[in-house]
Amino acid sequence: MSHTYEYPRPALTVDCVVFGMDEGDLKVLLIQRGVEPFVGKWALPGGFVRMEESLEDAARRELAEEAGIRPSHLEQLYTFGEPSRDPRGRVVTVAYFALVKLSDHNVVHAATDAREAAWFSVWDTPKLAFDHSDVLATALQRLKGKVRYQPIGFELLPPKFTLTQLQRLYEVILERELDKRNFRKKILSMDLLEELDEVEQDVSHRAARLYRFDHKKYKQLEKAGFNFEL
Amino acid sequence: MSHTYEYPRPALTVDCVVFGMDEGDLKVLLIQRGVEPFVGKWALPGGFVRMEESLEDAARRELAEEAGIRPSHLEQLYTFGEPSRDPRGRVVTVAYFALVKLSDHNVVHAATDAREAAWFSVWDTPKLAFDHSDVLATALQRLKGKVRYQPIGFELLPPKFTLTQLQRLYEVILERELDKRNFRKKILSMDLLEELDEVEQDVSHRAARLYRFDHKKYKQLEKAGFNFEL
DNA sequence: GCAAAAGTGTTGCGAGTACACCCATGC
DNA sequence: GCATGGGTGTACTCGCAACACTTTTGC
Secondary structure, three states: OOHHHHOOOOEEEEEEEEEEEEOOEEEEEEEEOOOOOOOOOEEOOEEEOOOOOOHHHHHHHHHHHHHOOOOOEEEEEEEEOOOOOOOOOOEEEEEEEEEEOOOOOOOOOOOOOOOOEEEEEOOOOOOEOOOHHHHHHHHHHHHHHHOOOOOOHHHHOOOEEOHHHHHHHHHHHHOOOOOHHHHHHHHHHOOOEEEEEEEOOOOOOOOOEEEEEOHHHHHHHHHOOOOOOO | OOHHHHOOOOEEEEEEEEEEEEOOEEEEEEEEOOOOOOOOOEEOOEEEOOOOOOHHHHHHHHHHHHHOOOOOEEEEEEEEOOOOOOOOOOEEEEEEEEEEOOOOOOOOOOOOOOOOEEEEEOOOOOOEOOOHHHHHHHHHHHHHHHOOOOOOHHHHOOOEEOHHHHHHHHHHHHOOOOOHHHHHHHHHHOOOEEEEEEEOOOOOOOOOEEEEEOHHHHHHHHHOOOOOOO
């Protein structure tokens, strides 16, 4: 055991920005804090990293514990380590970025340890604890950038979706309107969507055809040098 | 002081991948380790984060201490935290990505603490300590991706450079040849280069005109919604 | 029959790519 | 005078953006 171990160390946490799409509204999962500091304030789900788990495992564990959520996409976002970011002392946090299908039974059970969990529109969140507003802003930026050149948007939709749903998703994330015909042309020409023999139900107008994203085909095309774009 | 502080914590380090461009060869800075583990092996410069400094400050400090280098570009790359990545125990490292102008007096003094520092071609490095090969690979990927949509390539060149130098830089990083006329047309049309009334010296052929990258103009255009691309 | 959303093609423009020759300089 | 790299313009292609009307369904 080396001498380096005798120096004081920053504490290490993970925090997760979990996005979900609810009927054309982009939501983020927040937890109401039950302990000091910032008791009662809303914050990103997260917690301390244990000695024997990887960072990603820690993120998954916290999400399961605090909200009963198993994200369909999870990636590391950024590490925040300003000395003053936590009033308790030096705490460095590795932020993760997650996408979930709200359709799944990801209906957010109340958390294990008496805190509350809830979905907020990303355009209208309360003031957050710590530097979590910065973390959220960074995550939004990442989502906006990445959705255009990687097909991660599908992780926010139910397995079967209409093209209009897909278009709305892009419009909300990119914060601009898209042309219906051009959008359909582009996305269908990539040949990544499986056209199903089903239509949406219970709508009071012409029912739209349902599609499924073909993960396998995408992996194949990707290996062959194909690049998803918008 | 909360109970959370009584749990054991991972140690926290920073490691830096520093790139330099040497006459058409892309180089990375490595340090020969002077202490266990991996004594004598080559590794990325780095070290433990102190309690009172930010992560970026830690990266800058280590670069100054170990190699006397002050990078012209420094950004966070990725955080590596597999429990088994360090034989001494749990060590999480925040990797940084740096670019330096080799022309500057960044000639790598021998390091402070008896270790040696040297530049290696990125295509021909020795086996590295820890998971530093993964870190290097991640950094190369980032450089390759980022150089196309952000004008960071200039941080690898001397303040005054020729268009051919610039083109070689892109060719080396992107690992493909570019067309001279198209390259010049594109880069000049962005109006980011200041055409100087000077030419390169001491070449045994027609001397090329020198240019300078206009950082100020770029910042302005960026604010106005301009996007650099290739 | 009316409201509401689904579905469907064509055209013009601009950006990217491919491509070859003469010029200036040092030796 | 020859070797070495510097410097320059055009034509074709393809992808992107703009744009409006008919169809289906529920009420």
